[in-house]
Amino acid sequence: MKARVHVMLKDGVLDPQGEAVKHALGTLGFSGVEGVRQGKVIELDLTATDRAEAEAEVRRMCEKLLANTVIEKYTVEIA
Template sequence: MKARVHVMLKTGVLDPQGEAVRHALGALGFDGVEAVRQGKVIELDLAETDPAKAEAEVKAMCEKLLANTVIERYEIALD
């Protein structure tokens, strides 16, 4: 089973990378971009075949390592 985890900074947390991308886009002529939030996508190949168990396992991975839950939120998608 495959799992995809989207990790983004929580609303209200300063995103200096996103701001740098927004500024660079403006410098390249893309003036209509008002804000950019940058995150990461983590793809996992899991041996688990039960969707409920796989989701619980990935959630534990996120809580322990993949996301800093103080400043980041995450979403899990299973394929």
């Protein structure tokens, strides 16, 4: 079973990497970009066979290590 975790900064948290990308896009002539938020994607190969248990385990991973829940939000996809 595979899991994909998307981690993004929460709304209202300053995103300096996103701002740098926005600025770089502007200097390259892409003037239609009003905002950029940058995050990360983590893909996991799991041995679990039960979808609900796998999702619960990945959420525990996020709470303990994969996301800083003070400033980041995350979503989990199980496939």
